[in-house]
Amino acid sequence: MKKKNTITLQTAKKWAENWRNLESSYNKYHECRAFNIPKIDLQEVLAEDGVVSVRAYLGVKETVNPKTKDITYEEKLMIVGVDKNNKDMISAIKQNELGAGGDDIYDMTQPCPDFCDPNSPLNG
Template sequence: MNNPNDAPKPNPRNTISLKTAKKWAKEWRDDEASYNKYFECRAFNIPKKDLIEVLQEEGVAGVRGYIGVEKLKVEGENVFIEKLMIVGVDKNGKDMLKLSSEDADVLDSEGGDIYDFTEPCPSACDDDSPLNGGPN
């Protein structure tokens, strides 16, 4: 059995600010009605190590995933990257959010982080999975 002390600690490299998360989530909510007519996001790959990081935060009883879209300009064209943002949830079912210099509107400065380490499918897909349209 693995030693609990060997578990990865939360890594700020995999986190984003609340301001960015709110922007991505709003982009998804604003565009969701027509978004899936044009884009094929079906799933997200979540690396085990990164999920463990979220669970290692002090006071985390569970996790919650929020869907968002990062909108970028590449060579003058809009490019959309689907995001699954993961936050720790405390024993009362409340999101654990941490104040950063970019976030002036967060109430809980002792909370957790917002993680953005997932990869959308496509392109991080299992083409053979029946959940992704592969063989049964």
């Protein structure tokens, strides 16, 4: 079964690096308040053999418009399974392949805003 919403380790590393490099000034200009997490992502990561918990990493996807060259940013929440030894369970680490397909890193791609509950007291 092909997993939904997984990304490569190479992509995850880039997004996490973007977050660390941009975070000090990034939050001054962006309003990310929360993430809407697809149920299938949680089900799939929890169903992996050996998972005892999950770890979430923050990232920023940078996209360049090919026509205008404008850069847009989208906040990302990436979730990986964690084993009983508190180690991230990322298949690419075992295979030593950064660019391989689905690496058991789940891309939570629905930041708030825009995927918000406008009536939630937490969204005030």
